[in-house]
Amino acid sequence: MLLQNKKIAIIGGGPGGLTLARLLQMQDIDVKVYERDLNATVRIQGGALDLHTESGLAALTKAGLIEKFKTHYRPGADLMRITDNQAKIKYDQHIEVKSLNFGDKNHRPEIDRGPLRDILLNSISPDTVVWNSKFQTMKKSGNGWEIVFENGNSIFADIVIGADGSNSKIRSYVTDAKPIWTGITMLEGAIKDAETTAPNIHKLLKGGKIFAFGNDKTLIVSSKGDGSFGFATGCKTEEFWDKKSGINFNDSKQVLTWFKKEFTEWGKEWQELFENEKTLFIPRPQYCMPLDLKWEAHSNITLLGDAAQWMPPYAGEGVNMAMLDALQLSEALTNSSVTDLKEGIADYEKQMFKRFEKIGQGTMFNTKWMHSPKALNEMLSMFSTNILKQSVFIGKMFVSVTLVPSFLKLMGLKPQQNIIS
Ligand SMILES: Cc1cc2nc3c(=O)[nH]c(=O)nc-3n(C[C@H](O)[C@H](O)[C@H](O)COP(=O)(O)OP(=O)(O)OC[C@H]3O[C@@H](n4cnc5c(N)ncnc54)[C@H](O)[C@@H]3O)c2cc1C
Structure with a gap:
């Protein structure tokens, strides 16, 4: 087998990197994941993710983890309410009783990021993830790479997989392609103990999701199994608005002032999201990799997930693509008919480029119309x-x-x- 006696270093322990580690380890391949987090619990994991049959769930099935997933997913968390900017419900999936099952092509069960990460972490041997390993730099060494981490440690790997997310440091070793500014900045927040902290939105959310539209802006709220919920506003801004605005995003009062001004036509109902002093806000400027993404394959390095094909989350495909990348890359690298590593990597990248061209275009289409005056009507007309x-x-x-x-x-x-x- 091509990977026999080879050391694989996956940089980044998100859903993409961990899925790949699991799939390779199932074939006794020597793999380590180098993750910048200090440990598994140091960072609160973000909101819920819906996994799709043909991608995220297919990867979990191949990884032998679908039964674990079934015990941790949250039935009903995918039920959506569409509202206008006054929080008036315009469409309500909670009224509908019919739900889909595993195996149905369109079943998109939701799981919180924390439990998904735990399922993956528990499926690999305990020493696979090397925590507190923030990638700093690397240089070629023989046929492989000498990698240096911020903590001063360095290691050798025959093959490097960049799974280090949207602001990947590995990307520039693979391609000159740069993410393109989309004109949209999201502001992400999380509300703990939502029933008491944000009781009205909690009630409106009803354990599912809210998509609110108005005045070229979006607000997406998604429940979590621990009684909290995550939310993200989306609106048009200039590039680097998060730095240029002068807003201290650790100060909820400043963020509330911004919200009242920027979302001035929106109802007071939403202000609850910004009134809690403990809420943490993270600005997320939205970029998308060029849709005609392509590069010449290398024999000892590649990218997956957001590191390769970063796109806005307005089609809910990011995590699904990351996990499908992991599946296709593991298959390409372990395929007995593939005789050289460059060929295996090229085979995987070809599939990924083709998929991203289509998914990325659909995502950018959604990103545009969801931040246009016709957004609410457009969304509702799909259901009318x-x-x-x-x-x-x-x-x-x-x-x-x-x-x-x-x-x-x-x-x-x-x-x-x-x-x-
Ligand atoms: C607000 C928001 C909502 C979203 N909602 C959805 C959704 O509903 N559905 C969906 O499919 N997708 C959604 N996404 C996108 C989704 O989160 C990503 O596409 C997905 O997490 C990509 O997985 P990944 O493994 O490639 O990268 P990541 O999940 O970003 O993981 C990268 C990992 O690499 C680590 N890392 C980063 N830099 C370094 C370094 N220098 N050294 C070592 N480790 C490093 C990070 O700590 C992290 O653990 C959303 C994104 C955002 C911002």
């Missing part, structure tokens, strides 16, 4: 009739097609019943 005319994005073109319920389902959407006029 059984058969409707709707501009949707397929491949490289915007085409007008007739959407039938099965197509809505294909897109992870549930048709019609719950429009509230």
Whole structure:
């Protein structure tokens, strides 16, 4: 086998890196994950993620972890309410009783990031993740790499996999491609003990998700199993707004002042999200890698997940792509018919580039219309009739097609019943 007696260093222990570690370790490959976090519990993991049958769930199935997933996912957490900017419910999936099952193509069960990370961590041998290992630099050494971490440690690896997320430090060793500014900044926050801290939004959320639209802005709220919830505003800003605005994002009063001004047409109901002094806010400027992403394959280094194909989260594909990358990369590297490493890596990258071209375009399409004046109507029109005319994005073109319920389902959407006029 190609990877026999080779040391694999995965930089970054997010869902992509850990899935790859599990899949390689199942084949007795010598793999380590170098993660900057001090330990598994040091950072509160973000909000819920929905995993898709053909990507995230397929990777978990191959990793032998689907039964574990079934005991940790949160049935009902995917139920969505669409509201206007006054928190008036316009569409409500909680009214609908029918739910999908595992194996249904459109089933998108939700799991919190923490439990997903735990499932993956518990599936690999305990010494696989080397915590407190923030990548600093590396240089070629023979056919491999000499990697140096911020803590002063250095190691040798035959193959390096950059799984270090959107601001990847490994990316520049693989490609000159740079993320492109999308014009949108998200502001992410988390509310602990939501029932008492933000009781009205907690009630509106009902253990599921809220998508609110208005005045070219978005607000997405998603419940977590520990009684907290995460939320993220999205609005048009200049690049580097997070630095230029002068806002101290650790000071909720300053953030509330910003929200009142920036979301001035939005109802007072939402201010609850910004009134708690303990809420932590993280600005997330949104970039997208070039949609025609391509590079010449190397024989000893590649990228996966956000490090390779960073895109905004407005199609809910990021984690699913990261886990599918891990699956396809593990298969390409361990395929007995592949005779050289560069060929294996090229084979994986070819699949990833092709997939990203389509998924990235759909994501950018969503990012644009969700931050336009037609967002709410556009979203609701997807649910308003059984058969409707709707501009949707397929491949490289915007085409007008007739959407039938099965197509809505294909897109992870549930048709019609719950429009509230
Ligand atoms: C607000 C928000 C909401 C989102 N919602 C969704 C959603 O609903 N559905 C969805 O599919 N996706 C969503 N995403 C995107 C999703 O989170 C990412 O696509 C996914 O986490 C990518 O996985 P990854 O393993 O590639 O990278 P990450 O999850 O970013 O993991 C990277 C890991 O690398 C580590 N690391 C970083 N730098 C270094 C370094 N120098 N040295 C060592 N380690 C390092 C990090 O600590 C981290 O553990 C959302 C993103 C945001 C910001």
